[in-house]
Amino acid sequence: MKCNICEFRCDIQDSKFGFCGMYENKNGQIVERFKNAYLFINPISIETQPMLHFFPNHKFLQLGSLGCNFKCEGCVSNVFVKHADVFKDALRILSAEEIVQKALKENCKGIVFGINEPTMQYFSLLDLAKKAKESKLLFGISTNLYYTKDALEELIKYLDFVNVGLKGYTQATYKKFCKALSSKPVFRNIVYLFRNNVYFEVSIPHVKGNEVELANAAKFLSKLSRQIPMQVMRFVPFDSASAELEPSISESEKLAEELKQYLDYVYLLNSPGTKHLHTTLDKFSIKRCFYGPMGAHIISTTGKPSHIIGNICKKDFEEDGFFGGYRLTRAIEMVVGILNALGVKDKKTITFVIGTILKDKNFLAFFHETQDGENTNLENYFDVVNLLAKISNTDPSKLINFYSEILEDVKQKRKNIEKKLKSYYVMGTPIFALNTHRFENKLASFAGLETIKLIKEGKPGVNITHEELITYNPDIVFISGFISCKEEDFYAYCQTHNINIHAGKTKKVFRLPFGWDFGTVEWIFGLMFIANAAYPHIYNFDIERKYYLFNNKSYTQANKSFYAHIV
Secondary structure (H helix, E strand, O other), X not given: XXXXXXXXXXXXXXXXXXXXXXXXXXXXXXXXXOOOEEOEEEEEEHHHOOOOOEOOOOEEEEEEOOOOOOOOOOOOOHHHHOOHHHHHHHOEEOOHHHHHHHHHHOOOOEEEEOOOOHHHHHHHHHHHHHHHHHOOOEEEEEEOOOEOHHHHHHHHHHOOEEEEEOOOOOHHHHHHHHOOOOOHHHHHHHHHHHHOOOEEEEEEEEOOOOHHHHXXXXXXXXXXXXXXXXXXXXXXXXXXOOHHXXXXXXXXXXXXXXXXXOOOOEEEEOOOOOHXXXXXXXXXXXXXXXXXXXXXXXXXXXXXXXXXXXXXXXXOOOOOOXXXXXXXXXXXXXXXXXXXXXXXXXXXXXXXXXXXXXXXXHHHHHHHHHHHOOOOOHHHHHHHHHHHHHHHOOOOHHHHHHHHHHHHHHHHHHHHOOOOOEEEEEOOOOOEEEOOOOHHHHHHHHOOOEEOOOOOXXXXXXXXXXXXHHHHOOOEEEEOOOOOOOHHHHHHHHHHOOOOOHHHHOOOEEEOOOOOOOOOOOHHHHHHHHHHHHOOOOOOOOHHHHHHHHHOOOOOOOOOOOOOOOO
16 A cells, blocks of 8 residues: 655555554555644744744744654654654644644644654644634644645645755755655755745754755755745754764854855854844844754844734743753653663663653653752752652662762862852853753852853843853853853854953863753763862862763763663
């Protein structure tokens, strides 16, 4: 039986599944494996999807499920895509009517499917799109657009907007990067969207060395319209992708600038503090900031909107904790990382734990609060460890004792600090300050440092002005190990923009190794790193030895995933 939903066009034998594992031949019919089944359903600001020129700042109900027909190396969603069996018990069955009612109850402008590939839920989404239209809700998807022409022709009747996730331009890149047969169907379908007046924006990863691919994609789009927004996704290597594939923010900024010779609106994401998230025209501007992986958030708007679809919502919507966008993928990876540290590596136990916590929405709120809560500290992390140990029926004492011994050592030694240094924790660029109560700043504070007090906060921080940074004048700077920049890039930015701070003059800018902050299971090494860097005359932790005791191996940065095993 031929499956004609995507261009793999799998020939599926009776009671068997296709290449994606999400469609089955059941008595001569192609049926969804998980019909009307969703892993998450949360309201978001549309920029989190991200869509940047479509009903800006409006609230949409975001859906996501399991699976993908591509096998992209380093995908942020691979924890859900590659391990469907682990997460299937956490799926919620919701009819199209129930989802529409939830969207209306939440006062959402529309419904959008993303995080995993919507091709995997074709029949469910087709039904949902129809019901959304009946209730005058907008409906859109984020997709690799590898649909067959027939499948897209049916769906397109109900689509208001699409984020097209390109993987490159050439057939060779599609074959290598995501195991697709060809890039041609995707670009054919882009033309089809354009000719049928379906609004779309295009996202495309900037992987180190693929700059020509992005230029060729931009040239192709420009032949349709220079006003098609392109979102350059600076590649952050998750899952099995090599860390060497990640370009620096400055390299991606240079590329974004070059692409503007082909397209009027080129944006750069996954790059906290970049100016390339802003829309700037003669009489109109939107300023945006980083808002988690793949996301953005509006800071301000001025003038009359131009080249924008729909009005700009004046009321901001702040998403709760880990909910919304790709932040949930990071939370789940952190949970699996803790389970791995507890010695849990078998799929059966991990499946049970994940199913348990995702059914209980309070867990993720609790997990987020232990990391970023105003009234929590590092030792509250033990509460999460104890809870996961209880669910997985494991003994947490070895892990907690390892943490506790080092924390007690820091407590005793910090009594010798005569004058606290002022610290500043950034992500990406010098002007993106992490929230005051973020886990990273809790590490700095615990080591005996004074941390910056921000008036406004974001996810995971906010842009501050050059003047604010100069006024704060930190003695020491720490750069996040997650979305990072090199120390030399930090110094270069400050020199270019005349930001003269004490930490710059004394060369006290330190980038943390990946995984040693951000609330991952290895945060304890970040604490020791910060302590050693700030007060070398007081602390002298042998981090290499401690790391070997913890992991039975030396530290090497392979990629930016927070877990090691789901076997």
